[in-house]
Amino acid sequence: MRLDKYLKVSRLIKRRTVANEACDAGRVSVNGRTAKAGTDIKPDDEIAVVFGDKTVRIRVLSVAETVKKEEAREMYEYI
Numbered sequence: 001m002r003l004d005k006y007l008k009v010s011r012l013i014k015r016r017t018v019a020n021e022a023c024d025a026g027r028v029s030v031n032g033r034t035a036k037a038g039t040d041i042k043p044d045d046e047i048a049v050v051f052g053d054k055t056v057r058i059r060v061l062s063v064a065e066t067v068k069k070e071e072a073r074e075m076y077e078y079i
Contacts, residue, residue, distance in 0.1 A: 001063045003030065003047075004037040009064065011072040012049060012056070022049065046079065 001009075007019040007028075022028050023037040027050040030039055041047075045060045058076040067075065 001041050001065070002037060003028065003035055003039040003041050006041045006060070006063065006075075007047075007049070009067060009072065010075040011069065012058070012076070027051075047076075 004016050004019040004023055007013040007022075008016040013019040013022065019028075020037045023035060023039075026034050028035050029048045030041070031046055035047075041060060041063060043060050043062060046057065047060065048055055048057045057079045059079050060076055062075050064075065
C-alpha cells in the first residue's frame with residue numbers, strides 16, 4: 001500500500017492530499033529514510049511523521065484497504 005494512503009486509512013493524517021503534501025515536504029520517514037508518497041508500506045515498517053515540533057513514531061502492524069474508525073488504531077503501535 002502507498003504511504004500516503006496508509007496514513008489516511010490509519011487515521012494518522014485526516015486527508016490523503018495532506019499526507020501527500022507532508023511526504024513532499026520531507027516530514028515523513030520510513031525505516032529512517034525520508035519517504036515519498038508512493039513508498040510501499042508493509043508490516044513491521046517504522047514510520048516517523050513530524051507535526052510541527054512533535055514527532056510521532058509508529059510501527060506498522062497491519063495493512064488494509066479500508067477499516068472502520070474504531071479498528072484504525074489496531075493498524076499500528078506507538079514506539
